Every structure is written in C-alpha cells, then in structure tokens.
C-alpha cells in the first residue's frame with residue numbers, strides 16, 4: 147500500500163490557513179476518505195516522526211488547524227452520514243463522518259434526505275422512523291455554516307442558540323477516534339468514566355490507555371479553554387474540545403432536537419449601550435426559554451451601515467436606525483402560539499422599561515424575516531474578517547484580535563466596563579458583538595498597523611487576567627488553538643499546563659498531533 151501523503155504544492159496553499167488569517171507551513175497533505183485511511187496516514191506520520199495538523203472546514207479563528215510543519219490531514223472529504231439511531235425519547239441521531247458540513251447536515255435533516263448507501267438494517271429502520279416522524283433540527287449554530295462536524299466537536303463549538311440548547315458537547319452521543327499511532331477508540335456517552343482523576347480507556351485493539359486528568363476546576367461559564375476536566379467525568383468529554391491534540395475524530399453521533407413550531411426573532415436597537423445591557427439582563431431574568439440573546443455595539447452597527455451602503459452583497463441587510471448605539475437580538479422558540487405571543491409581549495415590556503422603542507425594533511415571525519436577521523448576525527463577523535484581510539495586505543503582521551471570553555452572570559456589566567475602559571485608554575479601533583445571554587462578548591480589536599496589533603495583544607492579555615479573576619473563561623467557543631495558548635496559561639497557570647501536557651502524552655507520547663495548540667511543544 148502506497149503512502150497517502152502528497153506533497154503540499156501551491157494548489158493546496160489554502161490549507162495553510164484558517165479564518166484567523168494566520169498562515170502556516172507544511173510539507174505534505176492527505177485527504178483520507180475512511181477511518182482506515184486516517185489510521186494509515188497517522189501511523190505513517192507516527193513511524194516517521196512527522197507532526198500532524200488535523201483540519202475540518204478551516205473556519206476556525208484560533209489557528210488550531212493552521213500547520214506548524216509536517217503533514218496536514220484534511221478530514222474534509224469524509225462527508226458521509228454512516229447511519230441513524232432511534233433514541234428512546236422519540237428523537238433521532240445520525241452517525242456522521244467528521245467532514246460533514248453543518249449547512250449540508252441542515253439540508254439533509256430539513257429535507258429528510260440522507261444518502262443511505264451502505265447503511266445496516268438497524269440504521270435503515272431508524273431512518274424510516276425519522277422520515278415518518280415530525281420535524282427536527284441540529285441546534286449548535288456556530289454562525290459559520292461551512293464548519294464541519296469534526297471541527298465543531300474538536301472546538302466544542304457553540305453559537306447563538308447555545309444560550310438555550312448548550313454547546314455541541316451536549317448533542318454528541320458517541321464518537322470514534324484514531325490515535326496518533328493508528329489505534330482506534332470508540333466511546334458512547336454514559337459508558338466510560340474516570341475514577342476521580344484517574345482513568346483507563348480501552349482501545350479497540352485491546353490495549354489500554356492509563357492516565358490522570360489535570361486537577362483544575364473549570365469555570366462555571368460557557369467554556370472551551372483546554373481539556374474538559376472533572377473528577378469522575380465521562381471520558382468522551384476529553385475528546386470534545388480537545389482542539390485536534392489527542393486524536394482524529396472519525397465519527398461523531400449528532401443528536402437532533404424536535405423543531406419548535408414557532409421561531410421568532412426580535413432585533414431591538416438602543417440609543418445607549420447601558421440600555422442594551424439592561425435589556426439583556428431583563429430578558430434573561432424574566433422571559434423564559436429565549437433561544438438566543440445576542441448583542442452588537444455601535445461600532446459593529448456602523449460596519450453594517452457601511453456594508454449595506456457600499457457593498458452589493460450586503461444590500462439586503464435590514465436598515466440600522468439613525469443614532470442606534472447598540473442592538474440586542476432575541477430569538478424565541480416555542481411550540482405554542484399563545485405562549486410565544488405572551489413571551490413576545492413580556493419582551494416588549496422589558497424593552498420599554500430598558501429605554502427601547504417600538505419603532506426601533508424589528509420583529510421577525512416568518513422564516514424569510516428570521517433568515518434576514520440571521521444574515522444581519524452573520525454579516526458582522528464576516529465584514530470584520532474582510533476588513534482585516536484588507537489591512538493585512540498593507541501590513542502582514544496584522545490579524546484580528548477577537549476575544550472569546552465569558553464571565554459569570556453577575557459580572558456582565560463589570561466586564562463590559564472593563565472592555566470599554568481598555569479600549570478608551572488605548573484608542574484602539576474595535577467592534578463588539580456576541581452572545582450576551584452567556585456574558586460572552588467578542589471584543590474585536592481592529593489593528594490599523596503593527597503597533598496597534600502589539601498594543602491590542604497586551605490589552606487582550608490584561609483582560610484575560612481580569613476575566614480569570616472574575617471566575618471566567620479565556621476561551622468559550624472558538625477553542626484555544628495556537629492564537630490563545632498564552633491566555634490559557636494565564637487562566638490555569640504553569641502547573642496545570644504541565645498537567646495538560648502529561649495528559650496529552652498518554653494519547654500522543656511523541657507530541658506530534660496538533661503541535662502548538664493549547665500549549666507549545668517546548669516542555670513536552
């Protein structure tokens with residue numbers, strides 16, 4: 147059998163970068179199509195001491211899939227659904243290869259059309275039940291729908307609706323993974339646990355991995371900062387959020403939820419940021435079951451205003467009212483019309499109390515109107531990425547500095563004040579948006595030159611220290627990758643980073659997989 151590694155020539159140049167716009171280097175690339183091929187590629191790299199960087203859709207913004215040498219293993223051609231299961235509670239799950247793209251999965255689920263070639267009888271029977279049952283959806287929505295399910299699992303991706311439904315971790319029922327030396331592991335939720343901090347994990351060849359979890363306490367916020375770690379934890383959780391450092395995920399079982407009969411969206415503009423934050427808190431406290439509570443500051447709105455006026459691709463954006471200094475977008479899901487109307491009414495009351503006005507509020511009740519507001523939400527990060535790409539052409543050192551930190555509920559105002567103070571003191575350009583319901587705002591510093599970039603990085607590090615002090619997380623959905631390794635050390639300290647390195651050695655003793663993700667190889 148020949149090698150699956152091919153030389154990484156110019157035609158594969160795009161595989162050296164992700165949406166962080168940092169550019170890596172690699173000598174080879176491989177596109178396995180089956181788990182067996184993944185095992186072959188990894189085993190070869192293992193035997194030849196070649197570092198491996200795993201890739202999905204390359205939509206990550208932490209440079210996790212940007213290679214630092216060796217071979218890029220792109221799972222993007224493993225795009226099949228391999229089976230279906232009927233769950234005891236009337237729901238269904240699908241066994242997905244890691245390269246299944248989120249938007250494709252959405253289409254398959256919505257149309258109930260999966261390619262079932264090669265499925266076993268049990269899967270086909272479950273699939274028949276799925277086709278006869280009501281409507282379902284896969285709730286994780288990390289905005290960028292060209293993300294792959296393997297990448298989403300590796301980052302423990304979230305998105306707006308995770309406010310209500312939780313991150314991707316909560317929707318994965320089983321997974322298969324290939325270790326760096328080619329051994330395979332299969333795990334199903336609820337079947338294999340650590341004992342305290344010690345664990346034993348059997349591989350399918352009969353060998354057993356034995357190790358100890360790092361002893362840190364994870365923050366009680368939305369979090370994807372380093373390895374999931376808790377006494378007696380389900381060992382499947384080690385792989386979810388492991389950022390391409392422990393194993394290649396080769397199958398992810400994604401569980402669906404029943405599709406709510408009504409999905410409405412309210413976009414409320416405010417003339418002051420404080421009003422918008424007060425509204426977020428009021429919605430959280432008094433409007434049950436909001437699916438998402440998203441926030442956009444005045445700078446983000448200005449970017450949208452400009453895009454709408456100047457770029458035909460954004461002409462369909464809803465207009466932003468004059469003078470609006472912030473917007474809050476609330477998604478409501480419900481199965482009952484009277485109930486969602488009642489919640490909309492309550493939302494209106496909170497809106498007025500916070501200083502909002504009906505004429506500055508858009509209410510979307512139809513699928514088309516909701517899609518328009520989702521376009522609005524997606525347009526913000528996309529526009530900022532475009533802006534940074536332009537600036538990078540003038541100064542290659544520039545990349546976007548986007549924070550991904552969450553704090554506990556009672557720290558929302560404090561963290562907003564922290565960000566505002568830092569931005570005002572440094573005079574750095576920025577745009578702030580994100581998942582305010584989870585106290586998880588992305589402060590995007592937009593460097594104009596190399597000096598801005600360096601000052602922005604220093605400010606980001608100061609915030610990482612302050613957020614850690616508030617009991618928060620330095621990375622809450624984008625994973626740490628390479629871009630935020632320094633902040634992970636700020637959050638957990640050198641001792642726990644050493645614990646993470648020791649944990650990684652159990653799975654990858656040569657330190658070849660996902661080099662420089664989470665922590666640098668030095669000290670390995």
Ligand SMILES: Cc1cc2nc3c(=O)[nH]c(=O)nc-3n(C[C@H](O)[C@H](O)[C@H](O)COP(=O)(O)OP(=O)(O)OC[C@H]3O[C@@H](n4cnc5c(N)ncnc54)[C@H](O)[C@@H]3O)c2cc1C
Pocket residue numbers: 164165199200201202203204205206207209210211221244287288289290292293294295296297298299300301302303304305306389390391393394395396527528531623624625627660663
């Ligand atoms: C405009 C925009 C908006 C975004 N908004 C959000 C958001 O709201 N919420 C959110 O969570 N994310 C968001 N993201 C980030 C990104 O979409 C997610 O992090 C996504 O989960 C990455 O998936 P991917 O397939 O592109 O992974 P990649 O970028 O290819 O890889 C990400 C990491 O996963 C590892 N990896 C990939 N595949 C595998 C595998 N099969 N096995 C093991 N490791 C693997 C890689 O090595 C890397 O460390 C956004 C990105 C963009 C560009």
